[in-house]
Amino acid sequence: MTVLIDAPLWPAHGTLWSHLVSDLSLDELHDFAARAGIARRAFDLDHYDVPEARFAELVALGAVPTDRRELVRRLTTAGLRVAGHARGAAKRAALQARWDALLPGTPTVGSELLDRWYEAHRTYHGPAHLTHVLDSLVVLDPDRTAPRAVALALWFHDAVHDGRAGDDEAASAALAGETLGALDATSSAVGTEEAQSPEVATQVERTATRVERTEVAEVQRLVLLTTHHDPAPGDHAGALVCDADLAILGSAPDRYTRYTEQVRREYAHVPDELFAPARAEVLERLLDAGPFFRTPVGAERWEAAARRNVSDEILRLRGHGTGR
Template identity: 55%
Template sequence: MAILIDEPRWPAHGTLWAHVVSDASEAELHAFARAVGLPERSFDLDHYDVPAARHAELVAAGALPVDRRSLITRLRASGLRVAAADRADRRRDRLQDEWDATLPGGPDIGAELLRRWQEPHRAYHSVAHLRAVLDQLRTLAAAGTPVSRAVVLAAWFHDAVHDGATPADEDASARLAADLLPAAGVPSSEVAEVARLVRLTATHTPEPGDDAGAALCDADLAVLGAPEGVYRRYAAAVRAEYRHLPDDVFRAGRATVLRRLLDRPALFATAPGRARWEQQARANVAAELAELTGR
């Protein structure tokens, strides 16, 4: 029985990631995580995600390095592996818990939002995107960017209505927040701020000094600065959401969006966002534009 770690191979957030598991018990896994300082948010149902920079440290702390196949085989044999069919439900439950911690007075609102985020027509703007935006807000907060409850609530609502029409979707999502949040005891001033922030994601152009808008917009656009392989999957998912459009129409519209992004002085409004994502984002967007236009 042991704590196991596989090789860092999975790209996300500008680095490669490995997985740490226990083939004995979940309690043993959590105890090891606490001992080495792994954050609770990095636990994903049956494993902890750990960045490549910490791999050697965790091996030195007692994790046994194995290949991916061996890790999965031993995890399954232990009975601790969460099957693929159960993962979506478990992740939804974790997001519901996170919503309840953010707004204890509105569990039904969280359930309604999660239902919307899991609508079958969504290929990119899905519950995985919601999870990513919430995670990136935590990344920005850890780097010193102010992240208020209104920003977190706006993240939950910002694509709650998604039919592929900007800014109509953002406006409808803002109105949904204005309709639902007062019943959970959210003050009117905070409701107005949530609605404002949701509408801002139509353009991602916060004014100077708008720390809340900068945080939300950067978290929403962080995928642009993902490693190349992750970015390509994002671009393919965006195309899937517009599958009803002919190729020439989609390519022209998408190219216009990408040119506008590249014309901006900076894609990201916070200093941590620029430091973390700007360079890779510009390379990714330029590469996609060149592919779309044949240049």
């Protein structure tokens, strides 16, 4: 057991708070929290916030007391720490604000999408991944000249995630068609008898022509591209979506390690003897298919690091290197 807890020194809501972490895995942390009766809503990306009144009880259950510095060091060494700026960016309110700026007047749509991204079974394909792909799009398209369909596709590309390659992308594309198509249908209600009430007229005004059928179809096409990440030459919108989704491959080694651990936990139901060769085969196909990144910015920033990271992971999976 490697669950750690620091002293209750952090004031909020009229009490002091501790941080409960694991330096082994998030699975261990969630298991400990569940046995201790700590609600999942207390989880904040890499730790649980627990009130001072529960400190002694959690220590008695097996949490090891430590100071804040040691807790952060152990969490960082394990590759499980989420930096402060990433934690803040992944907060639900911040993501909701990004959706509202992208498609004003549709807060419920954004909230329902976020419900999906915050599903409890997600470890990698959760709000931090959504934040990362949206931030990566800003890097790839700093002048924001890309069509809106690109950002919409990133919001929808893992909206359905049940761990079934191909099926998840198809289901996410179908969800995009259903959700965005309903907005187009709402806009077409102008002039109908039903749309004459002030409430409905206001809603129609806010959503009218926001997402036309051609844009819905483009969002669906872009979501489906994330199945194989192989946009056609000249498909700039497709290249932006695929590069943003794959940007994690070109991250720093410690962040890449955390990514691989998170992916493995999402497939925890698959035995190691099946997962390792299957994952290695997928990565080998990616390496052999050519460059990971199709935009000039993505290629310059991430290609070399991605090829190193992926090659090193294949060696570990094939049993020729250190690590898992």
